[in-house]
Amino acid sequence: MNIGEAAETTGVTPKMIRHYEQIGLIRAAGRTGSGYRIYGPKDLSTLSFIRRSRDLGFSIAQIRDLLALWQDRARASGDVKRIASAHIDEMKGKMRLLQEMVHTLEHLSAHCHGDDRPDCPILERLSTGRTEDGCC
Amino acid sequence: MNIGEAAETTGVTPKMIRHYEQIGLIRAAGRTGSGYRIYGPKDLSTLSFIRRSRDLGFSIAQIRDLLALWQDRARASGDVKRIASAHIDEMKGKMRLLQEMVHTLEHLSAHCHGDDRPDCPILERLSTGRTEDGCC
DNA sequence: CTTGACCTTGACATGATGGGAAGGTGCACG
DNA sequence: CGTGCACCTTCCCATCATGTCAAGGTCAAG
Numbered sequence: 001m002n003i004g005e006a007a008e009t010t011g012v013t014p015k016m017i018r019h020y021e022q023i024g025l026i027r028a029a030g031r032t033g034s035g036y037r038i039y040g041p042k043d044l045s046t047l048s049f050i051r052r053s054r055d056l057g058f059s060i061a062q063i064r065d066l067l068a069l070w071q072d073r074a075r076a077s078g079d080v081k082r083i084a085s086a087h088i089d090e091m092k093g094k095m096r097l098l099q100e101m102v103h104t105l106e107h108l109s110a111h112c113h114g115d116d117r118p119d120c121p122i123l124e125r126l127s128t129g130r131t132e133d134g135c136c
Numbered sequence: 137m138n139i140g141e142a143a144e145t146t147g148v149t150p151k152m153i154r155h156y157e158q159i160g161l162i163r164a165a166g167r168t169g170s171g172y173r174i175y176g177p178k179d180l181s182t183l184s185f186i187r188r189s190r191d192l193g194f195s196i197a198q199i200r201d202l203l204a205l206w207q208d209r210a211r212a213s214g215d216v217k218r219i220a221s222a223h224i225d226e227m228k229g230k231m232r233l234l235q236e237m238v239h240t241l242e243h244l245s246a247h248c249h250g251d252d253r254p255d256c257p258i259l260e261r262l263s264t265g266r267t268e269d270g271c272c
Numbered sequence: 273c274t275t276g277a278c279c280t281t282g283a284c285a286t287g288a289t290g291g292g293a294a295g296g297t298g299c300a301c302g
Numbered sequence: 303c304g305t306g307c308a309c310c311t312t313c314c315c316a317t318c319a320t321g322t323c324a325a326g327g328t329c330a331a332g
Binding site: 275277278282283286289290294295298 | 317
Binding site for chain 2: 045066076080097099102108117119123129
């Protein structure tokens with residue numbers, strides 16, 4: 001199977017497949033006599049695994065670890081769970097930061113009349129670090 | 137005022153100040169005879185404005201627009217509000233994606249016993265795209 | 273006049289991905 | 303057999319905001 005077909009099957013672009021090979025996330029694919037990469041069922045499984053991991057937001061570094069565990073029949077599920085938990089915490093941290101920013105900005109936005117007048121509490125806050133009413 | 141002092145005052149690193157100058161986000165600073173950049177109160181305001189905008193998660197492109205509006209005395213607050221709203225929507229979108237990933241992963245994690253046994257629903261899901269109980 | 277803190281520019285890295293150029297390959301159709 | 307098109311190859315560059323490092327110039331205090 002050529003790289004394009006493998007890409008379509010797994011949902012990983014050819015570009016990324018080559019990239020993953022280059023950074024050593026996946027083993028170098030076999031080649032035809034003329035240099036085309038060829039992929040078998042095992043390779044497709046790995047690529048799908050990577051794609052599902054990416055869909056869940058895992059970083060390449062984390063996926064590297066997950067792949068190693070996946071291929072290790074003597075693995076401890078605790079190791080997998082630890083990686084997942086760390087990732088969950090990371091994501092929750094990001095959500096908290098976003099939530100704070102959204103909250104602040106929504107408050108400012110609510111106090112901005114949003115018409116043709118130049119007076120604007122959002123800019124006020126950005127330029128002074130304080131709101132007019134000082135309420136947040 | 138030198139770049140280091142300006143950086144300390146505004147909370148923008150010297151590196152980023154130079155970068156912002158290079159990409160045209162801020163005007164090129166004045167220079168001493170020996171080539172040192174010099175910053176006045178107006179520059180400091182601008183830098184602080186940028187930093188507060190970054191703290192609220194605005195992109196450089198958005199800040200470029202906000203700065204233009206800030207310096208435009210004939211601005212309409214509606215324009216500012218539109219930028220803020222777009223940004224809020226972006227952030228909410230990101231939060232939603234994170235929330236979905238966290239939700240899925242927490243579910244998988246809850247079903248993973250997390251001990252020394254190799255059996256693991258997280259890896260199961262990553263490799264097959266399905267959970268054992270098929271419940272999500 | 274030396275030392276150390278600061279400044280300058282420039283190059284390179286991150287992380288995951290996309291775009292594009294330049295050139296080789298495979299296959300179907302005439 | 304030739305032509306065209308879709309695909310493949312490698313290599314370079316771009317994103318976005320930020321950091322690191324290196325090599326060299328400047329300033330002020332001792």
